[in-house]
Amino acid sequence: MKRIADSTVRRLSIYLRFLEEFEGRGLATVSSDELARRGGTTSAQVRKDLSFFGSFGKRGLGYSVPELATALREILGLGREWRVVIVGAGKIGAALAQYRGFKQRGFTIVAAYDTNPDKVGGRLDGIEIRDIARLERDVAADHPDIAVLAIPAEGAQAVLDRLVYAGIKAVLNFAPMSLHAPSDVTVKTVNMAMELEGLSFALTNRE
Amino acid sequence: MKRIADSTVRRLSIYLRFLEEFEGRGLATVSSDELARRGGTTSAQVRKDLSFFGSFGKRGLGYSVPELATALREILGLGREWRVVIVGAGKIGAALAQYRGFKQRGFTIVAAYDTNPDKVGGRLDGIEIRDIARLERDVAADHPDIAVLAIPAEGAQAVLDRLVYAGIKAVLNFAPMSLHAPSDVTVKTVNMAMELEGLSFALTNRE
DNA sequence: ACTAGCTTGTGAAGGAATTCACAAGCCCCG
DNA sequence: CGGGGCTTGTGAATTCCTTCACAAGCTAGT
Structure with missing residues (x-):
């Protein structure tokens, strides 16, 4: 094609x-x-x-x-259900878990992951929060299609590497940094800092 | 230039x-x-x-x-402080208000707005939530530089029109829809549904 | 059945962004 | 102080994307 x-x-x-x-x-x-x-x-x-x-x-x-x-x-491939995991149960992860747009368009959140033991075992809008140590095993068992990265910039590349290794082929990244992945893995980054700087540039450089 | x-x-x-x-x-x-x-x-x-x-x-x-x-x-125009208002104190608005990246890069949130009377008068991570009816008056008085739209798609264009009329020149839009504004107003849209569909397309159409 | 009035689908032209490729310039070492 | 090894800055070439412009085809009205 x-x-x-x-x-x-x-x-x-x-x-x-x-x-x-x-x-x-x-x-x-x-x-x-x-x-x-x-x-x-x-x-x-x-x-x-x-x-x-x-x-x-x-x-x-x-x-x-x-x-x-x-x-x-x-x-657009919206005829089927896509299975999504959210990595990171912080503020962004929590906001995403509650976002109605996912379900509406056929994206089902199957699990959330976090490192914080206080969060693990809890729920995010009904979605189970699991220990990130289980990531590889769960991906192998559940075969989710898409991973959403909602973690700080520092750990993002390492988690992406683990996801890629586990076989994930599509990632939506909210960490404010560019990530590297093999060419058969699609990574889309939503970077608010970058958008804000774009606005700052536009406001500064108007002729 | x-x-x-x-x-x-x-x-x-x-x-x-x-x-x-x-x-x-x-x-x-x-x-x-x-x-x-x-x-x-x-x-x-x-x-x-x-x-x-x-x-x-x-x-x-x-x-x-x-x-x-x-x-x-x-x-990029990051040498100065930019004054930001958030319109919409829902989940996204709340997550944004807490986002450390704003302050870090010189973006100061001066106020949040909402229609819900239960929220008006309250605070979002220390930021005052005001009645959206005050929007025009406040913008005229405070001269914020940037508005962040964190409201549902339906009302987004109407609020944008009000902001433009009040003199705002830069908008970061989180409502999942395309907005129209005069050419001297910069609008950046962050649309998660679109990114997800991009991933769905990539997963579906791999050769 | 023919004509007037639209609107699509698409090659070709035009414009924009990226990549190439190399001269110019800087540093370090002998 | 001169040559080797790098790295920048930038026109030219290329690739990618958008816009133009028009033949082809559909509908409605007569």
């Missing part, structure tokens, strides 16, 4: 969000222009993005909302 | 993180190659990124760690 740009995938996600809104409102069709306006892009971009995966529209009419939504869910 | 790509600014942020680590360890100099290896990029990329702002290195030797760190902090 042709290599798909990251930016394309992110936009597909955005389109899907609007399609779901339209589905809820019972709209039958939508044009690339309408999707573009909502998503802050251009109609050509929308059509190009979709064209990588097939042709979903009807000329002169636009796209069927439910059909395109289904197609996008298929493309 | 020449337009600087977003990706460049994000990388500067990453380089600064490593420089601070090196500063802590007392290292005197660093090469573009070393920064590249750590940051997951190439040495040419590092040098090109820096070249937009000046020339900071010594041929044959590399970059002085403290000098380059100072230069990057200057470029």
